[in-house]
Amino acid sequence: MFFTFYHIDAQVEKAESSIAFFDCAEATFPEGNDALLYFVNNHIQYPETAILYGEKGVVVVECIVEPDGSFSSIRVLKSDSVNLEEEVVRIVKLMPKWIPPETNGKAIRSRAIIRVNFQLI
Numbered sequence: 001m002f003f004t005f006y007h008i009d010a011q012v013e014k015a016e017s018s019i020a021f022f023d024c025a026e027a028t029f030p031e032g033n034d035a036l037l038y039f040v041n042n043h044i045q046y047p048e049t050a051i052l053y054g055e056k057g058v059v060v061v062e063c064i065v066e067p068d069g070s071f072s073s074i075r076v077l078k079s080d081s082v083n084l085e086e087e088v089v090r091i092v093k094l095m096p097k098w099i100p101p102e103t104n105g106k107a108i109r110s111r112a113i114i115r116v117n118f119q120l121i
Contacts (some may be wrong), residue, residue: 007094013092026101026110026112027065027069027098027099027101027110027111027112028097028099029095029097029098030061030096030097030098030099034091039095040091040116043091043094044087044088044091044116045087046087046118046120047083047084047086047087049083050081050087050118051120054120055080055081055083055084055118056080056081056084056118056119057079057080057081057084057117058078058079058080058115058116058117058118059076059078059079059080059084059085059087059088059116059118060076060078060079060080060113060114060115060116061066061074061075061076061077061088061089061092061110061113061114062074062075062076062077062112062113063075063092063111063113063114064109064110064111065098065100065110065112066101066109066112067100067101067106067107067108067109067111068097069097069098069099069100069107070096070097071092071093071095071098072109074089074092074093076088076089077113080118081085081118082118084116084118088114088116090113091116098112
């Protein structure tokens with residue numbers, strides 16, 4: 001039997017700055033960062049083709065979070081592999097609605113950038 005061990009690390013960065021987890025001005029995944037990591041790790045599947053070819057690396061996607069928490073677009077900003085990119089986009093589409101930021105008590109559109117690091121171990 002063939003087993004491949006891999007590690008997937010997900011985090012969110014602010015669109016305009018260096019990598020950091022959410023802060024209060026950004027859209028948030030329901031129940032926070034730990035829940036986001038749990039969701040990604042429990043839903044993502046390392047693509048078999050990527051395993052076969054030893055593909056690893058980072059995929060960064062930008063999502064527009066609408067005032068109702070849904071995504072209006074998902075755009076790949078960086079990808080080390082098309083196979084890995086497709087898997088991250090698939091996972092983002094599975095995510096529940098996020099909690100949008102508010103201005104003057106009203107929910108507003110915002111950007112969320114999700115970074116997933118694929119590593120074969």
